[in-house]
Amino acid sequence: MKPTEKLLQIKHLKQYFNEGKANEVRAVDDVSFDIYKGETLGLVGESGCGKSTTGRTIIRLYDATDGEVLYDGISVHSKKSKKELKDLNRKMQMIFQDPYASLNPRMKVMDIIAEGIDIHGLAKNDKERKKRVYDLLETVGLNKEHANRYPHEFSGGQRQRIGIARALAVEPEFIIADEPISALDVSIQAQVVNLLKELQEEKGLTYLFIAHDLSMVKYISDRIGVMYFGKLVELAPAEDLYTHAMHPYTQSLLSAIPFPDPNYERTRVRKIYDPKVHNYQPDEEVKMHEVRPNHFVYCSEKELEALKAEHL
DSSP states (O other), X not given: OOOXXXXXXXXXXXXXXXXXXXXXXXXXXXXXXXXXXXXXXXEEOXXXXXXXXXXXXXXXXXXXXXXXXXXXXXXXXXOOOHHHHHHHHHHEEEEOSOTTTXXXXXXXHHHHHHHHHHHTXXXXXXXXXHHHHHHHHHHTTOOGGXXXXXXXXXXXXXXXXXXXXXXXXXXXXXXXXXXXXXXXXXXXXXXXXXXXXXXXXXXXXXEEEEESOHHHHHHHOSEEXXXXXXXXXXXXXXXXXXXXXXXXXXXXXXXXXXXXXXXXXXXXXXXXXXXXXXXXXXXXXXXXXXXXXXXXXXXXXXXXXXXXXXXX
């Protein structure tokens, strides 16, 4: 699959907290990338790198400090009427990291999933509302009997399936999956990821898949972006990133992936990333450069020449 139609354009996005103060945090610092219709873009990095903040800013859970997010050519962060916001919210949905905290414990599953259906008026009557919820439960691998239960009666994997059903209820085009498997047992993670892949094929969904598990991200993603301290440092097709990682931070992340082979693990060499290797001068321009076709790296002109000599 080679998607060519841009669904989202993120341009010079910035999300600063306590802006202008001594404790200012630049969670997302001048990040730009596109997401194409029907693809999965994986976004990885260590905890605190800004990947979840990027997702939340894109979907407007946070107002952007600066920059632009275009969804199908429409600015997400510009001033909008209630109807425009409602339409946009229907097209873009989010699956949250914590399946325990993201579901209201006082609501039955029926009402949790139907909340979006009610807000957007997608069911003509109660009978149709119930049928939609039952169908959604079946779609995510649960059954209609689960509709009358409360969240505490389910396992973590089942709760995440309910969260996925809730996101699907309004028939979105784009879903941000914010570390949707990090709180789940390893045995359940693959089931949830496979479900997301199946739903994408059936419904033509587009995903931004945020995670810190590079192995799982490679499995589900068409392209992968790597973040470090609020910056996007590398962006490439999934396979190319794994075989030709160029930024030292990406190389460090890949070197930390365990492999189920004791002999390999005894000899595995970890690469420790030292940001001091990039001793940029104050007047030196550092930005994303295309080193190989569709493979972008955050570097200076001098580093660009060295990377091209090594990887082309």
